Amino acid sequence: MKAYPFSYFPPVPEDHQGGPVIKLKKDNLNTSLFTNDAAFDWLYPKHFQLLSLKHWTPLAIARKAAEFLAEPGARVLDIGSGIGKFCLAAGHHFPETFFYGVEQRHELIYLAEEAKGCTKLSNVTFIYANITQVNFKEFDHFYFYNSFHENIDSENQIDDSIELSESLYNYYNQYLCAALNKKPSGTRLVTFHSFEQEIPPGFKLVDISCNGLMKMWIKT
Numbered sequence: 001m002k003a004y005p006f007s008y009f010p011p012v013p014e015d016h017q018g019g020p021v022i023k024l025k026k027d028n029l030n031t032s033l034f035t036n037d038a039a040f041d042w043l044y045p046k047h048f049q050l051l052s053l054k055h056w057t058p059l060a061i062a063r064k065a066a067e068f069l070a071e072p073g074a075r076v077l078d079i080g081s082g083i084g085k086f087c088l089a090a091g092h093h094f095p096e097t098f099f100y101g102v103e104q105r106h107e108l109i110y111l112a113e114e115a116k117g118c119t120k121l122s123n124v125t126f127i128y129a130n131i132t133q134v135n136f137k138e139f140d141h142f143y144f145y146n147s148f149h150e151n152i153d154s155e156n157q158i159d160d161s162i163e164l165s166e167s168l169y170n171y172y173n174q175y176l177c178a179a180l181n182k183k184p185s186g187t188r189l190v191t192f193h194s195f196e197q198e199i200p201p202g203f204k205l206v207d208i209s210c211n212g213l214m215k216m217w218i219k220t
């Protein structure tokens with residue numbers, strides 16, 4: 001596996017008196033990290049910062065989505081967690097909820113783990129797997145940022161490390177729809193930029209935000 005020189009430290013806070021930023025107390029460091037997207041994205045190598053606008057959830061959206069999904073002790077799964085931005089932001093703002101991210105790209109899991117190490121959040125876990133290998137029974141609520149779209153958008157692929165195709169797009173959407181369909185009443189789901197192919201009829205739309213891009217659903 002490629003070893004990253006982890007030299008992208010967060011910006012120095014205004015009251016910082018010198019010395020390595022990484023020695024700041026966890027609370028101070030995280031307050032600074034989760035202040036704005038540029039500060040957070042700085043945790044990652046440049047190439048992945050540049051992907052942020054199209055592929056990773058903005059912090060404000062993550063917080064709003066997590067607000068709907070969080071409840072003490074609940075387990076929330078980010079379906080296709082990328083570099084971990086949603087899970088880390090959600091975990092920071094809602095420390096009593098457990099956030100899990102499943103991601104099929106090993107490199108992104110590595111980066112998510114490195115970023116988690118900086119935040120020292122203990123309620124966030126990343127799982128290196130395809131969503132078809134995950135047991136949906138282990139999770140209470142779900143976040144989905146149109147993770148399968150890359151399969152039908154050849155101009156906006158994250159990298160060429162995995163197989164992408166229209167048939168996989170259809171397969172994953174059908175798989176997720178069937179998995180969500182089996183969840184009990186009360187299950188919450190937030191979708192961002194979704195075409196809604198993965199949403200079973202039993203999920204009721206209860207709120208819309210971000211000019212219609214983010215939708216909140218509850219299984220009836």
Ligand SMILES: C[S@@+](CC[C@H](N)C(=O)[O-])C[C@H]1O[C@@H](n2cnc3c(N)ncnc32)[C@H](O)[C@@H]1O
Pocket residue numbers: 054055056057078079080081082083084085086102103104105108129130131132145146147148158172
């Ligand atoms: C649009 S990004 C969203 C990342 C993250 N959820 C966020 O909001 O910041 C979608 C991610 O889903 C991952 N992904 C797509 N299909 C997947 C699958 N079948 N299993 C696991 N991960 C998948 C991609 O590798 C990509 O990192």
